[in-house]
Amino acid sequence: MNRLQRLRTGEPHVVTLNPGDRVDPSTVLARMTYEHPVYTPESVAAQRLLPTLRTPVTVYAGAYHGWGFHEDGCRSGVEAARHLGART
Numbered sequence: 868m869n870r871l872q873r874l875r876t877g878e879p880h881v882v883t884l885n886p887g888d889r890v891d892p893s894t895v896l897a898r899m900t901y902e903h904p905v906y907t908p909e910s911v912a913a914q915r916l917l918p919t920l921r922t923p924v925t926v927y928a929g930a931y932h933g934w935g936f937h938e939d940g941c942r943s944g945v946e947a948a949r950h951l952g953a954r955t
């Protein structure tokens with residue numbers, strides 16, 4: 868996390884998804900619970916309708932437009948910018 872978040876500290880900051888009992892509790896800064904989006908036939912069908920929400924001045928972007936990964940967020944952001952007139 869030091870490099871990713873450009874933390875100005877010599878202390879190593881690490882994120883882990885591994886079992887918490889293998890980490891010294893005195894070193895834990897925060898614990899968070901995340902849930903991965905659930906993809907169902909209905910949600911995938913609804914996803915195809917997301918572009919119909921666009922207007923000339925409003926557009927939506929996010930990893931939820933795809934499979935929930937970084938690339939999906941990036942791709943939908945680029946598409947949103949193009950829709951609003953950005954050119955590469």
Ligand SMILES: Cc1cc2nc3c(=O)[nH]c(=O)nc-3n(C[C@H](O)[C@H](O)[C@H](O)COP(=O)(O)OP(=O)(O)OC[C@H]3O[C@@H](n4cnc5c(N)ncnc54)[C@H](O)[C@@H]3O)c2cc1C
Pocket residue numbers: 901928929930931935936937938940
């Ligand atoms: C622990 C973890 C590890 C991951 N590892 C990977 C990986 O290795 N590779 C990969 O491809 N993906 C990974 N992901 C998934 C990836 O991080 C997400 O898919 C991506 O960050 C989603 O980007 P986003 O911009 O769509 O949403 P987010 O990054 O969630 O951004 C949404 C933003 O909207 C803000 N917001 C929410 N509600 C409001 C509101 N009402 N008003 C104003 N702002 C609001 C939030 O504060 C947030 O800043 C990981 C996710 C987690 C949690």
